[in-house]
Structures are given as C-alpha cells and as structure tokens.
Amino acid sequence: xxxxxxxxxxxxxxxxPKPRSGGTPDNPxxxxxxxxxxxxxxxxxxxxxxNYRYDAIQFGETPLAVVLPESTADVVMAVRAARAAxxxxxxxxxxxxxxxxxxxxxxxxxxxxxxxxxxxxxxxWREARAQAxxxxxxxxxxxxxxxxxxxPDPASFRTSTIGGNLGExxxxxLCFKYxxxxxxxxxxxxxDADGEVHDxxxxxxxxxxxxxxxxxxxxxxxxxxxxxxxxxKYTRTLLASFAEVGECAEAVSRAIAAGAVPAKLEFxxxxxxxxxxxxxxxxxxxxxxxxxxxxTDGDDLDTVEEERTLVEAxxxxxxxxxRRAATDAExxxxxxxxxxxxxxxxxxxxxxxxxxxxxxxxxxxEVVREIRTLGDASGLPVVQFGHIGDGNLHPNIxxxxxxxxxEAVHALAHAIALVALRHGGxxxxxxxxxxxxRPFMRExxxxxxxxALRDVKRALDPAGRLNPGKILPDEERETHAHP
Amino acid sequence: MQxxxxxPALGPQGEVMAHAVDACVHCGFxxxxxxxxxxxxxxxxxxxxxxxxxxxxxxxxxxxxDAAPHLDRxxxxxxxxxxxxxGVPYGELITSFRGWSxxxxxxxxxxxxxxxxxxxxxxxxxxxxVAARVGQYAKPFAPLLPAALRAPLDxxxxxxxxxxxxxxxxxxxxKRRGRVAFLAxxxxxxxxxxxxAATLRVLARNGFEVVIPEGQGCCGAAAxxxxxxxxxxxxxxxxxxxFNPDDYDAILSNAAGCGAGLKEYPVVLHGLPDEVQARxxxxxxxxxxxxxxxxxxxxxxxxxxxxxxxxxxxxxxxxHLAHAQGVxxxxxxxxxAIPGVTVVEVPEGDLCCGSAGTYNLEQPELANELGVRKAxxxxxxxxxxxxxxxxxxxxxxxxxxxxxxxxxxxxxxVEVLDLAYRGEL
Ligand SMILES: Cc1cc2nc3c(=O)[nH]c(=O)nc-3n(C[C@H](O)[C@H](O)[C@H](O)COP(=O)(O)OP(=O)(O)OC[C@H]3O[C@@H](n4cnc5c(N)ncnc54)[C@H](O)[C@@H]3O)c2cc1C
Ligand code: SF4
Ligand code: SF4
Numbered sequence: 001x002x003x004x005x006x007x008x009x010x011x012x013x014x015x016x017p018k019p020r021s022g023g024t025p026d027n028p029x030x031x032x033x034x035x036x037x038x039x040x041x042x043x044x045x046x047x048x049x050x051n052y053r054y055d056a057i058q059f060g061e062t063p064l065a066v067v068l069p070e071s072t073a074d075v076v077m078a079v080r081a082a083r084a085a086x087x088x089x090x091x092x093x094x095x096x097x098x099x100x101x102x103x104x105x106x107x108x109x110x111x112x113x114x115x116x117x118x119x120x121x122x123x124x125w126r127e128a129r130a131q132a133x134x135x136x137x138x139x140x141x142x143x144x145x146x147x148x149x150x151x152p153d154p155a156s157f158r159t160s161t162i163g164g165n166l167g168e169x170x171x172x173x174l175c176f177k178y179x180x181x182x183x184x185x186x187x188x189x190x191x192d193a194d195g196e197v198h199d200x201x202x203x204x205x206x207x208x209x210x211x212x213x214x215x216x217x218x219x220x221x222x223x224x225x226x227x228x229x230x231x232x233k234y235t236r237t238l239l240a241s242f243a244e245v246g247e248c249a250e251a252v253s254r255a256i257a258a259g260a261v262p263a264k265l266e267f268x269x270x271x272x273x274x275x276x277x278x279x280x281x282x283x284x285x286x287x288x289x290x291x292x293x294x295x296t297d298g299d300d301l302d303t304v305e306e307e308r309t310l311v312e313a314x315x316x317x318x319x320x321x322x323r324r325a326a327t328d329a330e331x332x333x334x335x336x337x338x339x340x341x342x343x344x345x346x347x348x349x350x351x352x353x354x355x356x357x358x359x360x361x362x363x364x365x366e367v368v369r370e371i372r373t374l375g376d377a378s379g380l381p382v383v384q385f386g387h388i389g390d391g392n393l394h395p396n397i398x399x400x401x402x403x404x405x406x407e408a409v410h411a412l413a414h415a416i417a418l419v420a421l422r423h424g425g426x427x428x429x430x431x432x433x434x435x436x437x438r439p440f441m442r443e444x445x446x447x448x449x450x451x452a453l454r455d456v457k458r459a460l461d462p463a464g465r466l467n468p469g470k471i472l473p474d475e476e477r478e479t480h481a482h483p
Numbered sequence: 484m485q486x487x488x489x490x491p492a493l494g495p496q497g498e499v500m501a502h503a504v505d506a507c508v509h510c511g512f513x514x515x516x517x518x519x520x521x522x523x524x525x526x527x528x529x530x531x532x533x534x535x536x537x538x539x540x541x542x543x544x545x546x547x548x549d550a551a552p553h554l555d556r557x558x559x560x561x562x563x564x565x566x567x568x569x570g571v572p573y574g575e576l577i578t579s580f581r582g583w584s585x586x587x588x589x590x591x592x593x594x595x596x597x598x599x600x601x602x603x604x605x606x607x608x609x610x611x612x613v614a615a616r617v618g619q620y621a622k623p624f625a626p627l628l629p630a631a632l633r634a635p636l637d638x639x640x641x642x643x644x645x646x647x648x649x650x651x652x653x654x655x656x657x658k659r660r661g662r663v664a665f666l667a668x669x670x671x672x673x674x675x676x677x678x679x680a681a682t683l684r685v686l687a688r689n690g691f692e693v694v695i696p697e698g699q700g701c702c703g704a705a706a707x708x709x710x711x712x713x714x715x716x717x718x719x720x721x722x723x724x725x726f727n728p729d730d731y732d733a734i735l736s737n738a739a740g741c742g743a744g745l746k747e748y749p750v751v752l753h754g755l756p757d758e759v760q761a762r763x764x765x766x767x768x769x770x771x772x773x774x775x776x777x778x779x780x781x782x783x784x785x786x787x788x789x790x791x792x793x794x795x796x797x798x799x800x801x802x803h804l805a806h807a808q809g810v811x812x813x814x815x816x817x818x819x820a821i822p823g824v825t826v827v828e829v830p831e832g833d834l835c836c837g838s839a840g841t842y843n844l845e846q847p848e849l850a851n852e853l854g855v856r857k858a859x860x861x862x863x864x865x866x867x868x869x870x871x872x873x874x875x876x877x878x879x880x881x882x883x884x885x886x887x888x889x890x891x892x893x894x895x896x897v898e899v900l901d902l903a904y905r906g907e908l
Contacts, residue, residue, distance in 0.1 A: 043525065047549040051526040051535055056510045068525060095526070096511040115524045133524075135515065159511045279568050346508035346569030350484060401485045 029085045029109065030065035036077050041068050052110040053103065055095040057354060057436060060103035063090070063110040070115050072189065072197060072222040079195040079220065082109040088468050089193075091216035093133065093164030096156040098342075098354045099434025101167060101215045105469030111220060113163045121146060126228045127186060132163030132221050136170075139226060148228040151178040154430070155339040163221050169213030171430035173264035173295075173338065176389035180430065182212040184227045190219035193461040197222075210456065215432050216467040218460045232297035234304045235263065237331035240315035240322045241288035245269050245372055245384060247319045248290035249364035252388050255294075255314035256361060260307045264295040265389030266338050269372075272385045275344040276337045284337060285321075292320070292388070293338055295331075341385050342394070348381055349398035353413045354436070359391045359425035370419050371395050378412045380404060392429035393420075414440065433471045441473050484509060484534070488541045495754025496579040497541075503576035504538045507531065508569050516566035518835045518853055519556050527553040530563035530573055537580050547587055554580070556849060558842050559708050560802035560835035565809075574807060575750050578707055585710030597844070598709060653683045653693040660690035660783070661732040663774070666722075666745065668738045669701050671874040678874065681901035682737045682771055688904055689778060689785050691732075698725040702736070704744030707751060708840050719751055723760055728767040737771040737897055739803035739810075739873035740840065746808060770804060771897050772872055776813035779820055787903035790823030794908060796899065797827050797866035799857075799880060801873035802835050814872055814896045821903040830860045838879035850879075858883035862891075869893045 030044035043049060043066040052066045053059055064087060067078040082089045088108035095102045104110060113133035120129045123146035128139050136157040139150040153172035154160055160170065166188065171180035187201040188208050198219070200208040211219055242248040248267050255262070268276070268291055273284045285291060292315065296307035312322045325331040345352060359367045368384060375382025375395070386393040395416050399409050417427055417440045427437045427444050441450065453472060457464075488501045513530040514520050520529040527536065536553055539545035554577070561574045590598070649667050663686065671678050686693045703718035722745070726734055736742035745768040748761035769777075778784040796818050804810045818826050837843070837853025861869060862884060869884065869891055871877055881893040894902075902908045 043527075045549060047536060047545060047553060048525070048527050050539060050545060051532040054509055054535070056508065094511050094514060095509075112526070114526075117524075156511070158515045276568075279570060340568040343508055343510040343512050343568035344570075346506060346510075346571075350505050350508065352508070 027064050029081065029087060032081050032085070033065050033067060033078060033109075036081060037067065037069075037074055041070065041074060042066070043068065049110075052092065052095075052112060055092075055097040055100060055102040057098050057352075057434075058100050058103055060100070060105055060435075061107045063104050064107055066110045066112055068112050068115050072191065075111060075191045075220055075222055076195045076197060078109065078111055079191055079193070083193070083195065083465065085109075088465050089220070090467050091132075091163065091167065091220045093161030093167070094135070094156070094159045095164075096160045097164060097168060097432065097434065099168075099215075099356070099428070099432040099436045101432050101434040101467070101470060102164070103435065105435065113161060113222075116163075116222065121148075121228070123148060123228075128226045128228055129223060130162045130226060131223050132161060132166075134162045136160050136162060136165055139228075143228045146228075147230055149231045150184065150226060150228055152181045152184055155342060162224055162226070166212050166221050166224060167215050168430060168432040171387065171390070171392070173266050173335075173387055175387060175392075175430075176265055177261055177263045177297075178229075182209065185212060186225040186227055188212075188221055188225065189223040190221045192219050193463065193465050213432070215434060215470050217457060217470055217472075218466065220466070232263070232304075233299040234301045235295055235297040235331070236304050236308045237325035237334060238294050238308060238312060238315075238322055239284075239325065239334055240292045240294070240312075240320040241285040242290045242292070242315075242318065242320045244289040246365040246369045248292050249368045249388065251292060251311075251315040251318035251320055253361055253364060254317060255311045256389070258310050258314055260296070260310040260314070262294050262307060262311060262389065263297040264293070265387065266293045266385070267291065267388040268293070268338065268341055268385040269383055271348065271381065271383040272341045272345070273337075275347050275383075276340050278347055279340055279344045280333075280337055282333050282337050288321075293334055295335075338385075342396075345383060345396060345398060348383075349400050349404075351399050351401055353397040353399070353409050354431065355393070355395045355397075355413060355416050355420075356428045356431040356437075357393050357395070357417065357420035357425050358429040359393065359420050359423050361389075361391045363423040363425075364388065364391060364393075367419055367423050367425070368393065371416055374412065374415055374419070378408065380409065380412060382412070382416075387429070390429065391425070394431075418443070435470060438469075438471060438473055441471070484538060486538050486542060488538065489543075493541070493583065496583055499572075499575050499579045499750060499753055500537070500541060500583070503572050504534060504541070506569055506571045507534050507567075509535070510569070512568060513563035513566045513571075513573075516562040516833060518558060518560060518562065518837070519849065521834060522849060522852055523556075528556055530567075533557055534571070534573065534576065537576060540584070541580075547584055548589060551584075551588065556846055558802070558835050558837070558839040560839050561806035562802060562833050562835065565806045565833070574747075578747070578750070581708065581710035582712035582715070585712065588710070598711075649679065649695050650683070651695055651697060653687050655690045655692045656687045658690050659692065662692045662694065662730070664694050664696055664726050664731040664734045666699060666702060666734065666736045666738075666741055667695050668736070668741055668874070671738055675874060675877065675895070677898060678737055678895045681895065681898045682735075685771075685775070685897055685901050685904065686735075689775070689783075693735075694731070696725045700725075702741040702744035703751075704740055704747070705840060707744065707747070715751065719748055719761070720757065723748070723757060723764055726764060728763050731767065733769050733774055734764070734767045735769055735771050735774055737872070737895065739770065739801035739808065740875060742768060742770045743803040743807035770808060770810050770813070770872065772804075772814040772817055773808075773810050775897075775900070776816050779816060784817075784820070785904070787821040787900065788906040788908075790821060790903070790908040792823070794824050794867045795827055795865065796824050796868045796870050797829060797861055797864045798896075799829055799836070799861060799869060799871040799876055800832055801871055801876045802839060804872050805833070814870070817896065817900060818870060821899070821908065823908070824903075827864045827866065829857075830863060831856070832860075834860075836876050836879045836883075838875040840875070843879070854879050854883040855887075858887050858889075862887060862889055866891055868899065870896045870899050872896045 033042045092102040092112045116131035116133035118131045154170040165181045381398040484507045490497045526532040536550040703715040707715035752758045752761040836857040837850040843850045
C-alpha cells in the first residue's frame with residue numbers, strides 16, 4: 001500500500017484515510033510545519049509541492065512546503081513557522097486566477113485554502129459566513145433554499161474560492177447591475193504577516209476594503225461575512241449578433257443611454273463564439289463578427305420586458321440581429337456558452353496572455369476597434385470578450401510558445417494596455433495585476449500614487465513576506481519580465 | 484500547457500499524450516468534477532494536477548515513483564473530460580500513460596500477483612464464476628481478512644447465480660429489421676446473467692437477429708487501464724478478428740465500461756497498421772441504450788406495457804456511459820417511454836460511485852467512501868427502482884444501498900425495459 005493508514009483525512013465530509021506519498025519532510029521548514037500541524041496538513045514530497053506552483057496562467061517556483069489549513073489557528077501556526085524560517089508566503093485558492101497571483105515567484109510556503117470550507121447561512125440577517133476555501137457557487141446553493149442568492153458570479157464560480165474572489169475582487173456578468181465581490185463583503189477575518197488574527201468590519205477605516213483585491217499581498221483572508229440578496233423574480237435573455245465588434249459596442253452605449261439597466265451585458269467576438277461552438281454546439285451564429293448576450297431582470301415583469309425591448313431596439317439601430325431566448329433552458333445554454341469562452345480558447349492555441357482592461361463606455365467602440373486592428377497587424381490570434389456593460393474587456397492573445405515569440409506577445413499585450421490607458425481606462429477590472437500586468441503599473445499610476453501603495457504595503461507587511469513579486473513593481477527600474 | 488515531452492522517442496502513444504498535455508490550459512474547470520479532488524481536496528489528486536504530474540514524468544523531471552500514488556488514485560471516470568471546455572482528452576492520456584509507464588513500475592511481488600490475478604480472472608467468465616463461488620463461501624470469514632481481500636468479497640452478491648449458456652444466434656421475433664452483433668462481456672456473465680438474457684429478448688422483440696460472434700473475448704479495457712498494454716493489444720486484435728463490421732447493422736454492448744473500451748480501439752492502435760480496421764469497427768459500436776433510443780426516435784421501438792402503479796425510477800449515470808461515451812439522454816428517454824415511469828436524477832449525479840474498473844480492489848478506502856456517498860444520494864430520491872447501465876455500478880450501488888438498509892432493486896436499464904415488455908413492472 002502506498003500510504004500509511006495513520007494519516008487520516010480531514011477533508012470535510014470525508015472520513016477516508018488521507019493517502020499521502022511516502023517520504024519524510026526533506027527541508028527544515030517542512031519538518032517544522034509537520035511537527036506543529038501534523039502530517040496530513042503538510043505536503044512536502046516533490047510530487048506534492050510541484051503541484052502548487054501554478055495558477056491558470058503561468059508556472060512559478062516550487063514551494064518548500066504546502067500547508068492545507070483547516071482552521072484559522074492552522075493558518076496562524078503556518079505563518080509563524082514561515083516567518084521564523086524567513087521565507088515568503090503565497091495564499092492560494094483554486095488557482096483559477098488569470099494574472100499569476102497564486103504563483104510563487106520565490107521558493108517559500110504555499111497556503112492552500114481548499115479544505116477550509118465551513119459555510120453557514122443566516123437568512124434572518126441575509127448573510128453567509130464562509131471560510132476562505134468555500135467554492136463560490138456553493139454560497140448561492142446554500143442560500144437558495146432560504147430564498148436568497150450570492151450575486152457575484154465570476155465565470156469560474158464552480159471552481160474558484162471565496163478567498164480567491166476576495167483576493168482578486170472578482171466580478172462576473174452580474175456586476176454591471178449588482179456589483180462585484182467587494183460590494184458583498186460585510187466583514188472579514190485575516191491573518192497578518194506576523195501571524196496575528198484581525199476581525200474587520202467596514203466601519204471606521206475600511207481596512208476590509210483594502211484587503212479586498214490585494215491579491216494576498218497584505219494579509220491572508222481566513223473567513224468572510226457575505227451579503228446575500230433575494231433573486232429577481234423575472235429574468236429575460238436575448239442574443240444579438242453584429243457584423244463587426246464596434247457595432248456591438250455601439251449597441252451597448254445606445255442601450256444604456258436609452259435608460260436600460262440590464263443585469264448582464266456580455267460580448268464575445270467571432271473567435272470566441274466559434275471556440276464555444278466547437279465545444280458545446282449550441283447553434284451560436286458562427287459568422288457574426290460579434291455577439292452580445294443580455295439579461296434584463298427585476299420583480300416586475302412589465303419593466304423587465306420593457307427593458308429587453310429597449311435593448312433590442314438599440315441593437316437593431318446599431319445594425320444587429322436579435323434573437324430572444326424562448327425558454328429558461330435556452331437562456332441557461334447561452335450563459336453556459338459565455339462561461340465557457342475563456343477555457344474553450346485553449347482549442348485555438350495552448351497558451352494565452354489575458355488582459356482585463358476597463359475603459360469608459362463612451363469610448364468602447366473605438367477601443368474595441370483599435371484592439372482588433374492591433375491584433376490583425378500582429379499576426380497573432382487576438383480574441384475579445386467581456387462584461388461590456390462595465391467597459392470591462394478581456395482581450396486575449398493566444399499563442400503557442402513553440403511557434404510564436406514571447407517577445408511579440410508581450411509587446412502586443414503592452415500595446416493593448418496602452419490603448420486602455422490612453423482612453424482613460426485601467427489595467428484590471430477583476431482578474432488582478434498579479435505578475436502579468438505588474439510591469440505596466442508604472443505607466444498606469446503616477447509615482448506619488450505608487451508611493452502611497454508602497455507605504456500601505458510596508459505598514460502591513462514590513463518585511464515583504466506576503467506574496468512577493470506581485471502588483472507593485474520593484475523599487476528600482478526593472479526590465480520587463482516575460483510571462 | 485507548454486511541454487518538453489520527447490515525443491519521437493515515445494512513438495505514436497507519445498503523440499497522443501503530448502497532444503493532451505498541450506491542450507490543457509490549467510484553468511481548473513475540471514476540479515469540481517473530480518471525485519478524488521472532492522474527497523481529498525488537494526491539487527495532486529485532481530485532473531489538472533495529474534496532467535502536470537504526467538507531463539513532468541514524461542519530461543523526466545519527476546520520478547514515476549513520486550507521481551504514481553496520485554495517478555493510481557485516478558478512477559478513470561472521465562468526469563473531467565465532460566467538464567473540460569478545452570477538449571483535453573484526459574482519458575486517452577491516462578490510459579496511454581499507464582501503458583507506457585507500467586514496465587517501469589516498481590511493484591511488490593504481492594502487488595504483482597494481485598494484478599496478474601485480476602487480469603486473469605476478470606476477463607474469463609468461467610474462471611470468474613468459479614472464483615466468485617469460492618468467494619461466496621469465504622464471505623462469512625471476511626472480517627478476518629485484510630482489507631484488500633475483504634473488498635471484493637463485500638461486492639459479491641448473496642448468491643452467485645449459475646452460468647447460463649450464451650446462444651450464438653438469437654433469431655428476430657416478428658418482422659425482421661436487421662442483424663446486430665453483441666459483445667457478451669466477462670464478469671457480468673457470471674454475476675448477472677440476466678443482463679444479457681434481457682438484452683437478447685429486447686433486441687429480438689424489436690426484430691433484430693442477435694449474433695454473439697465466436698472467438699470474441701474480453702474488450703481489453705481492464706488490461707488497458709491497468710497498464711497491461713501487450714495483453715490489451717492481444718485482446719483488441721482478437722475482437723477485431725471476431726467481429727466483421729460489414730456483417731452487422733451495429734456492434735452492441737450492454738456494459739458501459741466495455742462499450743467505452745471498444746470505442747477506444749482506434750486510440751489503442753493509433754499509428755499501427757490495423758488503426759484503419761479499428762476505426763471501421765469502432766464506428767459501428769453502440770451502447771444498447773443508444774441503439775434502442777435510435778429506434779425510439781425513428782418511431783420504430785415496440786411500445787412498452789404500462790406499469791401496474793406509478794413508479795419512480797432513479798437513473799444512475801455510469802461514468803463510462805455518461806463521460807466516456809457521452810450517452811446521457813438515451814437511457815432516460817427509454818425509461819420515460821414506459822407509461823407510468825417517472826425518471827429522477829441523483830444529486831451530485833456526476834460523481835463516480837467508486838467502482839470504476841478495479842478501483843475497489845486497488846483503492847478500497849476511497850472506493851468505499853464514494854460508494855457510501857453515492858448510495859446516500861440515490862436513496863435521497865426515494866426511488867422504487869434504481870436503474871443503471873454498467874455491471875460495476877450495479878454491484879457497487881447494490882451493495883452500498885443494501886448496507887444502508889435499503890431493499891430497492893437495482894436493475895440494468897435493459898432489464899427494466901424487458902420487464903416493461905412483459906408487463907411485469
Ligand atoms: C476560465 C476562467 C474564467 C474566469 N472568469 C472570471 C470572471 O468572470 N471574473 C473574474 O473576476 N475572474 C475570473 N477568472 C479569474 C479567477 O477565477 C478569479 O480571479 C477567482 O476569483 C480566483 O479564485 P481562486 O480561488 O482560484 O484564487 P487563486 O487563483 O488561487 O488566487 C487568486 C489570488 O488571490 C490570492 N488568494 C487566494 N486565496 C486567498 C486568501 N484566502 N487570502 C488572501 N489571498 C488569497 C492569491 O494569492 C492570488 O493572488 C476566471 C478564471 C478562469 C480560469
Ligand atoms: S478543465 Fe481542461 S483545460 Fe482546464 S485544467 Fe482541466 S483538463 Fe486542463
Ligand atoms: S478520470 Fe475521474 S478520477 Fe481521474 S482525474 Fe478525471 S475526474 Fe478525476
């Protein structure tokens with residue numbers, strides 16, 4: 001047998017012995033962690049550690065040890081051990097992040113929260129209390145029997161964790177009307193770089209707000225109190241197709257100007273629809289240059305239908321063709337299509353560089369067209385999709401590192417980032433800065449603002465132990481790192 | 484995923500593996516689908532983690548011995564394949580990898596003997612029948628035995644039925660519509676002979692002459708998935724010789740695992756001279772439910788008699804039917820076609836019951852954990868009947884629901900159809 005039955009699992013819901021590769025901890029940190037936390041919570045063999053050096057975008061350094069904490073107390077002990085050993089700590093949820101946030105840039109400790117999955121729903125308060133490792137979708141699943149939902153809905157919601165969502169301030173299609181993760185946080189608990197536990201509300205200084213979106217560089221979030229809300233009674237869905245991406249962006253601007261507040265406004269360009277069609281075969285219009293997927297919702301059916309009509313008219317005026325989803329099943333299929341875009345792109349090229357820009361809605365048509373032009377000129381496949389209602393776009397450069405030069409990819413990514421900045425936009429809407437967009441931070445922020453961010457970081461993590469190499473560029477002028 | 488797998492050195496199977504690794508964008512969409520990830524909550528025991536482990540072993544940066552414990556815990560259920568939007572052929576990867584790596588595995592003599600035993604006994608119905616009978620007598624002593632031996636005994640039914648002869652040709656009844664070939668299967672001939680009997684009756688009733696070609700053997704899936712590639716190749720070729728696809732309208736299987744195995748022949752023979760033959764063969768292979776649902780759609784299926792009272796039938800998706808073969812709708816449509824039947828779904832329906840292939844024997848604790856969870860989920864639907872299309876699920880679900888105090892019958896989908904034809908539901 002390949003494991004010793006002494007090592008019993010603690011995964012909630014499982015009483016199976018926790019199988020472990022054999023072998024003794026082969027470095028002092030792993031040995032110390034094993035001593036204080038016990039063998040089932042510490043991964044130390046090479047095959048185990050190797051699997052904690054990547055997220056959905058890139059690979060980094062193999063950690064010295066991985067801790068799978070089951071409680072805040074475990075996190076405290078792990079942080080203290082890492083501090084004593086003088087090594088950095090990277091927090092990790094499901095590693096579905098798209099900016100390299102959970103990737104260790106230096107050897108150290110990875111804290112993976114996937115076993116901290118305690119979740120309680122308090123319907124009378126319209127609140128849920130979730131440990132960091134709770135999978136996003138399960139909050140809504142637990143709340144639904146009480147007539148409530150948890151609205152933040154990143155496309156990765158079946159996989160990603162609340163801790164990771166908080167780390168990235170994740171958004172989703174619903175964020176146009178309902179807001180992003182940070183808007184649903186009433187309070188949170190975190191462990192700081194010294195191993196102290198803090199319980200934050202959002203009063204006085206909104207320190208919770210500071211932790212949200214900080215990508216594990218200011219503290220390790222162990223629990224959060226989340227706001228729940230009743231789902232809208234009615235939802236209506238439509239799909240509009242356009243000859244060209246700019247038209248699609250125009251339709252969005254028109255619809256919003258006309259006063260519609262759709263729940264979701266998502267767009268995908270032709271390459272996206274085709275990648276999804278290859279996977280799901282839903283009958284999406286393969287020859288459209290861009291499609292727009294819209295939900296209107298609310299508790300009053302007339303208003304919901306009225307809004308759908310407004311959007312429909314805007315789409316037609318911009319030159320689009322409109323199809324209404326006739327049934328709930330049809331609507332669900334369309335949304336599944338949208339959620340599958342990003343991974344389905346893997347069918348085109350094995351690697352991608354993912355942008356996450358946000359621009360003012362008024363300049364959307366121009367920005368989308370400029371990026372299209374840049375992509376066509378580069379010869380690299382560039383696809384665009386995103387929560388277009390917010391002006392949040394995800395231009396993705398697809399490439400095969402064996403055929404296409406990383407320099408060209410990087411140069412194009414930079415050019416796209418500059419398009420956003422030039423039009424008054426920002427580098428990240430929801431996926432974070434991580435390692436991928438870190439080199440562009442100097443162009444995005446003036447030096448005074450950057451200095452303020454550095455001061456905050458220093459105040460909470462003076463020794464720079466929490467997720468080094470992320471968000472803030474090094475103090476001295478650095479050369480651009482390649483993905 | 485970028486890789487440095489030395490493809491040319493690994494041959495055609497290397498191509499298959501490198502392609503799968505290449506296609507993975509490590510997005511993690513497959514994690515929630517994976518039963519071992521659900522139980523253990525760690526990356527090495529997830530599909531994405533396993534793909535990385537295999538990549539690194541193939542690249543030579545991680546030893547096989549280091550990766551093996553995690554790869555061995557994979558059920559091969561292919562739930563990850565259904566979940567993966569990037570189209571990563573994980574099933575082909577793990578099967579090819581097991582074949583490639585088995586010669587390099589260090590195994591204890593006991594382990595080797597156990598595996599050899601399984602591979603000898605499972606595919607040989609007569610031997611299996613004898614073994615099962617011996618096992619039946621050993622059952623009372625089970626508590627005294629080590630876990631690895633206790634597990635298979637637990638799965639044996641109270642009474643091992645007598646072997647029934649398999650008619651080489653079953654004539655069509657009524658108007659003759661065509662002629663199909665049938666793979667008779669291995670262990671199920673001994674454990675549940677009624678699966679085949681019911682299949683032959685249902686096909687005959689629908690006007691099909693059913694041939695059980697002489698010389699056919701085990702589909703080879705068990706050998707293939709445990710890494711015994713040479714043995715698997717021998718069995719595959721034996722079947723290619725026994726079934727001439729041109730002679731039949733379809734080649735049918737009523738065991739999800741075997742059907743998936745037969746459909747996999749072109750991958751097994753990828754790059755070998757008989758690949759073309761394997762393609763022609765695989766193109767004709769269908770699960771019994773797929774075939775019958777085809778008749779249903781064409782309006783040609785003989786109607787069922789109504790049930791004597793309203794029946795709730797809980798349909799359990801066998802992984803090798805739902806994930807490996809993508810057959811989900813067909814069995815449900817057939818069951819719904821019986822007047823009086825309501826089909827209900829199992830919560831967490833996509834999670835494997837834990838009895839994939841030889842998993843009960845190799846990973847008894849995890850298999851048990853999944854079996855308990857599956858039985859609990861199924862029983863939460865308060866069914867009158869439980870239907871499924873695979874012998875492995877049948878024994879696992881049956882033994883675990885019984886252990887949880889249930890007396891609800893567990894039947895093969897085709898047994899339910901057969902009973903409906905006879906007005907006995
Ligand atoms: C196919 C696909 C689609 C996606 N769609 C969306 C989308 O629509 N919207 C969106 O916003 N994002 C999306 N993402 C990105 C990603 O899923 C989200 O950013 C998600 O919130 C990350 O969660 P995770 O649990 O995987 O976190 P990880 O990737 O593991 O970590 C993300 C960051 O948070 C930090 N972190 C993790 N846990 C903690 C903790 N407990 N305390 C402190 N820091 C922590 C990590 O260090 C890292 O910096 C998508 C990703 C993929 C692969
Ligand atoms: S879902 Fe597919 S592409 Fe994504 S990690 Fe899993 S196997 Fe790889
Ligand atoms: S085949 Fe099943 S057990 Fe194996 S990795 Fe895929 S989902 Fe997990």
